[in-house]
Amino acid sequence: MKGRVPSGVRNVAIVGPYLSGKTTLLESLLCITGATSRKGSIKDRNTVGDSSPEARDRQMSVEVSAASTEYSDIHFTFLDCPGSVEFAQETYNALMGAGTAIVVCEPEIARVLTLAPLFKFLDDWEIPHLVFINKMDRAKDSFMDVLHALKNVSSRPLVPHQYPIRKGSDLIGFIDLVTEQAFHYHAGAAADPVPMPEDLKVEEHFARQEMLEELANFDDHLLEELLEEIEPSQEEIVKDLKMELGADLIVPVFLGIAEQDYGARPLLEALVREAPEPSLTAERRGIKLHKTGEPLAQAIKTYYTPQGGKLSLVRVWQGEITDGMSLNGVRIGGIYRMMGQQTESLQRAGAGEVVALARMEGILTGDTLSTGDGKLKSELPKAEQLAPVYALAIAPEKRSDEVKISAALSKLMEEDPSLAWEQHGDTHEIILWGQGDIHLQVALDRLRRKYNLPMNTHLPRIQYKETIRKPVAKIHGRYKHQSGGHGQYGDVYIDIAPLPRGEGFNFSETIVGGVIPKQYIPGVEMGVRESLEEGPLGFPVVDVAVVLRDGSYHSVDSSEQAFKMAARSAMQEGMGKCEPILLEPIASVEIWAPSDFTSNMMQLISGRRGQILGYEPMADWKGWDKMSAYIPQAEMQDLIVELRSLTMGVGFFQWKYDRLQEVPDKISERVLSMLSDSSSGNTKSNGNGNGKR
Known part of the structure; x- marks a missing residue:
């Protein structure tokens, strides 16, 4: 594109499932634009993205990596985001500052479902995005079949921008559906224009018509032209693509092989022509910019680096940030442009840029930053924090x-x-x-x-508790100790009874005639409470009522401490007679998964001693169900692992503690046996059926 784009700035998040090739695509984009002299590879551990030791050890993205380059008079900042669902929070936080997202995926219909949560997030936040179908050399399904499968997991219509040219099973080029010009790829160079392959004219025509018809849904003039069989101009098509992508109404689809740079240049050209300017992104997101033009930014990632200390990666929404300026009352200790783990010092950063600010102590990811004293009129929206699982x-x-x-x-x-x-x-x-x-x-x-x-x-220990089934009365406890001088004497009779589940503990007394002076009664309660910290089964005791009925004292030797010891003796004597039982924590769980896996979810829950409460379709997510259940916490440690395994990685759940419930006899015997073995030193159990990790 000739001439300079007014804003001159684009920030683009590269997102997609694990192993789809996001970091490899970033390497292509950086090398093509001259930001790097040679492409790095994940295998050689020399990529700009995935540059942390933790990422290179695992050969996978584990945090957001920022990289900058220039192309066609536009400054690009790319945010390479993790693909693993375990690091989705990183991706969602970064997307809150992105102007556009490239969704990288593989040409496999079977894996299309893994994109559903990502598409849902992008659509909910109205973040403009396009799709890059990578690894087309490995495609087993046709391009149009993959495209139609992708449409089933997106609430926005997908619009083909290109059509593949193959020679046998090899991808050798593409047809631009806007210009209807065919191109052949060349390793390390731009694609060459070639004549339209005769055998693809019909397929290309249908793909182009699909693109035009989707665009016409948002442009009445284009619809009239199609109805009257008037060929729309290329300028009109590009204008529609830019407008409708910027408004997050459509999702253009591109293709290629990032490992060979195939498709990377057309993708860049499309970003130059069609990606929205920063001001449009702010307007679309409903961000109210200050009329005064004062700086407004948001932290989208925090790093602690060995050399530079704390760095806050921020998206500048408005105004200009300069070195030494104070944001939220914190003085900026430096402004940097990031290139993986390398930094370039800057004096200022303008609207639309993504830069790192040094030594912003007290600033957290998601925080809104301005030149005020930190008392903002309104906070910029944040990505929802994922619940731990x-x-x-x-x-x-x-x-x-x-x-x-x-x-x-x-x-x-x-x-x-x-x-x-x-x-x-x-x-x-x-x-x-x-x-x-x-x-x-x-x-x-x-x-x-x-x-x-x-x-x-x-593995964490399960917080088992115990309670009692049967009441006992008039349990006697006496503490008598004489060692010269004043002795110790306390004498009590107590009743012990179970309480309804969830009632906790209740202590009362029915002392008459002063048989135990009132100043000693708190000692009795203290002794009872201390004895409940570990009951006969070895766990804290709950849902028990204790009544102090009778006792006696000595005018010289009695004390609060003596009555505390007497109460503990009575509790030790009485609790074993009350038929103690083991209780386990029960969690209230909500599981979300595609409807195709609902039967799997039922089996998963029942296989973990769970109680299914019901399920219902999700109103705002077509083709997904929400299932409610009660599940013992002892069965939940690896629930997320099995859930993801059963749902291609897309199922998720939230939980909260609900109540305590009696443990089935066989499970109780196993837990108590393990506790006994652990006490005797035979094994290093954690009390939930699992040995030491």
Whole structure:
């Protein structure tokens, strides 16, 4: 495109499923535009994207990587986003600042469903996007069949922009459906124009008509031309593509082989011609820009780097940010353009640019930034934070490192908001929560590399409780101790009874005649409460009522401490007679999955001792069901792993604690047996049926 685009800036997120070739496409785009002298490869671990040690170890994207280049007088910033569902939060946060997204996918109908959550997010947020069907040399299904399959998972109409030219099974070129010009690919060079293949004229015509008919749904003039069989001009078609892509009304579809640079140049040209300017993106997203033009930005990613400390990747929505300026009361310590893990210092950044700001302490991913004092009139919308679905208990290999854990985990959460941690009150374990096993392993690698905190891990213990079935009365407890001088004397009679589930603990007294002075009664309650911390089965006791009925005291030797010890003795005597039973936490779970997998979900739930409450179609997501169930928490540790396995990686769930419920006898026997073995040192059990990780 000749001449300069007024804004001169585009920021483009590259998204798509795991192994679709996003990072390889980025390498092609950077090499073609001269940003790099040679293409890197994932195998050789020298790509601009996936440049972190954790990404290169696994040969997969684990965080957003930013890279900049220039082409046709436009400055591009590409955001290479992870494809694994376990790192979806990274992708969603980055998309909140993107002007356009390239959805990279493979030409396999069987894998099209993996795009459904991504298309849903893009459509819900009205983010303009186009599709690049990569790896066309491996296609087993026809282009039009793949296109139609893609349409089934998108609420926006997909519009073919190109049609493939094959020689046998090889992809050798494409037909531009706007110009109807055919091209042959050449490795390392632009495609050459060639005559239209005679054997593809009919297929090309149908594909082009499909494109024009979709565009005509939004352009009455084009519709009239088609009805009157008037050939629309190329300028009109391009204008419609630009307008309707910018308004997120259509999804243009391109094709190629990123590994050989095939299709990368036409894709770039389309971004130059058709991708919306930054101001249109802000307008479409409903962002109210200040009339004064004061700077407005949003943090879309946080990094902690070994050399530069904290970097906040921000999208500038309005105005100009300059080095040394204060945003939200925090002074900018430097402005940088990122190229993977390399940085280039800048003095300023304008509207539409994506840059890194140094030393923005207290600024979190998703925060809105302005030159005010941090008291914003309104916050820019953020991507919803994904609920954690997988957990590990962690402990430092060195006991002396325990004091460093809290600060390191806080920085880890800043870099990756989809992580969470807690120190559990019952088990006293530090629990690290995330989106899956790989997600947590990456987090543990960062703890080791960045903060020198190697960790031991195991599956979290289930927070079993116990209660009683049968009441007992007049249980006697006495504490008498004499060792010279004043002795210790406390004497109590108590009744113990079960309470309805969820009632907790209740203590009362019916003392008459002063047989136990009132100042000693709190000691009795304290002793009872302490005894409930570990019942006869070895777990905290709940749903129990204790009544202090009678007792006696000594005018000299009695004390609050003595009555506390007497109460503990009575509880120890009485609880074993009350038929203690084991309780387990039950979670209320909602599972979302495509309707094709609903029967699989039912089997999954019933196979984990779950109770299905029902299911219903999702009103805002065609072809998906939501299923509600109760599932024992002991059965949920790897629920997300099996759920993803059964649904091609797209199923997901949310859960919350609901209640305690009696454990079936066989399960109870196994848990208590494991607890007994653990106490005797025979095994390193975590109390939920799993050994040490």
